[in-house]
Amino acid sequence: EIKTMKIIKMIFMCFIVLSFRIQAQSINNADLFGCSTFILSNEKCCLIRHNLDMYPDIPGMIYINKKGLEKESISFAELFCGVKDTLPKLKWVSKYGSVTYNPLARELIDGGLNEVGLYIGEMSLNQNNQYPVYDNKPKIAVALWLQYILDNFSSVDEVIEFIPHASLDGQGFNWHFFSADKKGNQAIIEFINGRTVIHKNNEVPVKLLCNNSYDFDLNRLKQFNGFGGNNNIDLTIKSEENRFINGAQMLELYKQNPVDTVIDHAFDILKELDFGITKWSIVYDVNNMKMYYRTNKNINIKHFDFSTFDFSCTTPVMMIDINKDLPSWDVKEYFIPYSKQTNKTQIENLFKGIDGFKERKDLPEMVERFANYPETVKCK
Secondary structure: OHHHHHHHHHHHHHHHHHHHHHHHHHHHOHHHOOOEEEEEEOOOOEEEEEEEEOOOOOOOEEEEEOEOEEEEOOOHHHHHHOOOOOOOOOEEEOOOOEEEEEOOEOOEOOEEEEOOOOEEEEEEOOOOEOOOOOOOOOEEEHHHHHHHHHHHOOOHHHHHHHHHHOEEEOOOOOEEEEEEOOOOOEEEEEEEOOEEEEEEHHHOOOOEEOOOOHHHHHHHHOOEOOOOOOEOOOOOOOOOOOHHHHHHHHHHHHHHOOOOOHHHHHHHHHHHOOOOOEEEEEEEEOOOOEEEEEEOOEEEEEEEEHHHOOOEOOOOOEEEEOOOOOOOOEOHHHOEEOOHHHHHHHHHHHHHOOOOOOOOOOHHHHHHHHHHHHHHOEEO
16 A cells, blocks of 8 residues: 555656646747648648647657557656556557657657558647546557557547547647548547547538637637638738638638649648748648658758558668758658667657756656657567
């Protein structure tokens, strides 16, 4: 009983510190975070576009994740604090390969597209986010939950159906999610005050998600001309408050006057949603299964085709530094096999750039736990 109380106290103290530091930084820099995701689609194309906006510079990798890999869930409590929980683990073998963008570490993703055309990605949520806890269900770090979805599902309906089967562990990670599939379905998934809020298909009239709850932004949009109100939209006014409004207007303008250079136009819209702190801009061409991207460190648009990679787990997981200085062309040849050391260096660089983490005396041990997790993933 004494040992159990010590473990509970350790978990409590660890999460108090972690939550305070992450949330304090988010509050202090609230006007400096502004991720956005939207879909531009018609009978000829389906493009999913994402801006990762953040005040500090951020390291990151693009990963070619394999199918046929045996995996086991892990919580953020264990990764950050080394404290294991007693709940059963979620175990699976990845059914699909995927291409993901990872600022944190391998297997712990921000978003991505799998080989059958399912996308899911996160954005910060300004409202009071609280993930629901399901009794006796496995706990899984929210960034790994995203990878689990791409590993196992092919449709938005499957994603929604899975939600109550695992408790998301992400204290201090105020995230909501945009998901879409190749059949044209979309869903916005939010966890507000412990309540699951889902908007699907017709309930997503504007295929755009920023950093307020979808209901909040959609209700505000109704005040503007063309969306039910009388206020004019001025696209020259860029602010956190107007990001959703401006994005919705640009999507409406595209519907009225579609262009042939859709990839360039996609990046043009992403640029309009950049307030000077966008680190990565990513475009997935779902119909042709290609990924395009550029970063603040290298503004050339780079791309590669999913079909040029082998998603079988009999070959190494491949990766590329998303910030690598490369020309504007197909970057397939620059991917390298995964290595623990490269992953570890990325994790170190990330945490050393975040106030509240770089001061932690146990930072080396924490980094090692993050770097060790992919070593538990094996080809079946």
